[in-house]
Amino acid sequence: MLVLVTGATSGIGKSTAEIFAKNGHNLIITGRRDERLKELKTKLENENKIKVTALCFDIRNLKEVENAISQLSSENKKIDVLVNNAGLAAGLGPIQSGEIDHWERMIDTNIKGLLYISRTVSNLMIENKKGHIINIGSVAGKEVYANGNVYCATKHAVDALNKGIRIDLLQHGIKVTAVNPGMVETEFSIVRFDGDKDKAKKVYAGLQPLTPEDIAETIFWVANRPAHVNINDILIMPSAQATATNVNRQ
Ligand code: NDP
Ligand code: 8X3
Numbered sequence: 001m002l003v004l005v006t007g008a009t010s011g012i013g014k015s016t017a018e019i020f021a022k023n024g025h026n027l028i029i030t031g032r033r034d035e036r037l038k039e040l041k042t043k044l045e046n047e048n049k050i051k052v053t054a055l056c057f058d059i060r061n062l063k064e065v066e067n068a069i070s071q072l073s074s075e076n077k078k079i080d081v082l083v084n085n086a087g088l089a090a091g092l093g094p095i096q097s098g099e100i101d102h103w104e105r106m107i108d109t110n111i112k113g114l115l116y117i118s119r120t121v122s123n124l125m126i127e128n129k130k131g132h133i134i135n136i137g138s139v140a141g142k143e144v145y146a147n148g149n150v151y152c153a154t155k156h157a158v159d160a161l162n163k164g165i166r167i168d169l170l171q172h173g174i175k176v177t178a179v180n181p182g183m184v185e186t187e188f189s190i191v192r193f194d195g196d197k198d199k200a201k202k203v204y205a206g207l208q209p210l211t212p213e214d215i216a217e218t219i220f221w222v223a224n225r226p227a228h229v230n231i232n233d234i235l236i237m238p239s240a241q242a243t244a245t246n247v248n249r250q
Pocket of ligand 1: 006011012013030032057059060085086087136137138139184185187188191212
């Protein structure tokens, strides 16, 4: 399989690239931090007999997305799996004092970025007459919690797009799946709190969060179902988390 993972410089995306690499699959990895992409490419190619293509671009920029994908070799355009993982939360506060820049970053990345790459790659999958799009949603796309307003809205949009894209691509034999995690300890909360590591650490205090590897294993499993089987939607939580806000801290 050839697997394109967006947001592979960190967290869930990086672990996803690693598990596919270990299992001998070629990869296209993307993100904005070029150094990290280059390091990961070198590591994965040295440790596994695979080919990794690193594409550095900002998923919020349609031109950058289209240029990056159009420059792929014809072999690399035969993408079997697109993992729509790049995304972020910015801020956690009430709507009346929300920062416009935070809102725009989330909407532009989680919704518009996902749309840009899905449109571009689904056209390649249609030509290839097969493919699988795996969208990383969230528990925040299934319920809304206090101060989560815009982030929750973007992940509800991913939930809706997951269903809509599946309908649109049905006739082309392309599978579409959502993997929706609860709390996973990555750089997610550091980004959400604008680099405040102490504040980020407190999110996971007193409980065992999911690891990015837990989610990567689920993504790998989803991508490896037989051709006639599609997993539409999975909600995966730490055992210590019942809902977005019901958490059992010891
Ligand atoms: P990380 O912050 O560790 O990773 C986010 C990744 O997204 C990075 O590789 C980053 O790359 C990439 N990214 C962000 N913005 C852009 C952009 N504008 N252009 C290109 N790439 C971008 O967080 P996670 O691994 O936790 O998050 C991955 C996904 O999982 C997100 O969609 C998130 O919403 C979702 N999720 C996370 C949960 C959690 O608790 N951690 C729970 C539920 C869902 P770079 O900075 O190099 O561009
Ligand atoms: C990330 C999970 O609960 O922090 O999508 O919104 S949560």
